[in-house]
Amino acid sequence: MKFSYSYIIVLLAIIAVSQAEFCNLNFKECQDLKLKTGTSLGKVSNLSFNGTCSSEGFAVLKKGTVVEIDFQFQSYNPQATLKSVVHGQISGSPWLPFPLGNPDACKDSGLTCPIPANTTLNYKPNLKVLSSYPALKVLVKWQLQDARKADIFCVVLPAEIAE
Numbered sequence: 001m002k003f004s005y006s007y008i009i010v011l012l013a014i015i016a017v018s019q020a021e022f023c024n025l026n027f028k029e030c031q032d033l034k035l036k037t038g039t040s041l042g043k044v045s046n047l048s049f050n051g052t053c054s055s056e057g058f059a060v061l062k063k064g065t066v067v068e069i070d071f072q073f074q075s076y077n078p079q080a081t082l083k084s085v086v087h088g089q090i091s092g093s094p095w096l097p098f099p100l101g102n103p104d105a106c107k108d109s110g111l112t113c114p115i116p117a118n119t120t121l122n123y124k125p126n127l128k129v130l131s132s133y134p135a136l137k138v139l140v141k142w143q144l145q146d147a148r149k150a151d152i153f154c155v156v157l158p159a160e161i162a163e
């Protein structure tokens, strides 16, 4: 009895720690969702952020916090210029532009440009979740684009803005 209690406590502590560090997000490629034709000039292998995920795999974005997203990706070509373009969709609305504080992925986001081809890299932008945002579920479309505005990746992740 005593043993199993301490086992459960240790297990809960491990779960709490791993949730605080990051959670893996359930993302989809834009082309698989028919949001674009053609292929991208790279791909995302993993996507996580330093917050909690809901049981359905939504990123729970707590108002008034800053989150760090971690896009683990490869670009099929070397790139000197990288820019993020983000849109949000709320229950079937059109995709609305979501302006980023720092759309330049070569700046303050864990990358050193030019980036090499076919190398696994981590792009880690920060996102401010403003207190003024409404609490709702939103699909986030995140495109990383080269100098010609071609997608290196385009992924959609479900998120939930929460109090």
Ligand SMILES: *[C@@H]1O[C@H](CO)[C@@H](O)[C@H](O)[C@H]1NC(C)=O
Pocket (backbone or CB within 6 Å): 024, 045, 046, 072
């Ligand atoms: C993606 O993350 C999962 C969970 O942490 C891990 O098991 C997997 O190895 C990662 N994939 C890559 C390509 O790093």
Ligand SMILES: *[C@@H]1O[C@H](CO)[C@@H](O)[C@H](O)[C@H]1NC(C)=O
Pocket (backbone or CB within 6 Å): 020, 050, 051, 066, 067, 068, 126
């Ligand atoms: C997540 O990362 C951001 C940026 O580094 C930091 O400001 C924030 O406190 C972190 N959040 C947690 C829960 O660790």
Ligand SMILES: *[C@@H]1O[C@H](CO)[C@@H](O)[C@H](O)[C@H]1NC(C)=O
Pocket (backbone or CB within 6 Å): 075, 076, 077, 117, 118
């Ligand atoms: C990178 O990988 C892509 C797709 O597999 C390939 O077409 C391309 O030639 C590779 N580029 C380099 C510089 O190796």
